[in-house]
Amino acid sequence: MTKYTKKPIVIDAEQWNGNNFKAIEKLLGPDVAKVDGDIGLVVKIGPISQLALKGDFILKESCDAEPKILSQFKFDNRYLPLKKK
Secondary structure, three states, X not given: OOOOOOOOOOOEEEXXXXXXXXXXXXXXXXXXXXXXXXXXXXXXXOOEEEEEOOOOEEEEOOOOOOOEEEOXXXXXXXXXXXXXX
């Protein structure tokens, strides 16, 4: 049996801090996210909406992929900053 490794995937992500809605909107596009009072950021993911709390990361793996929301702990365990060449 031959073994293979998975190629690294470069993603785009923003950490929600409660004050960076414009950056999140730039990442996701218009009408995908909205701020819901003091509760957090509501993001449409397919047919459902998911809540992002302050400190959560919103990410997209490609321009046509659905967004994902990860806690800082999960994000830090899965992704590393891209090293500039």
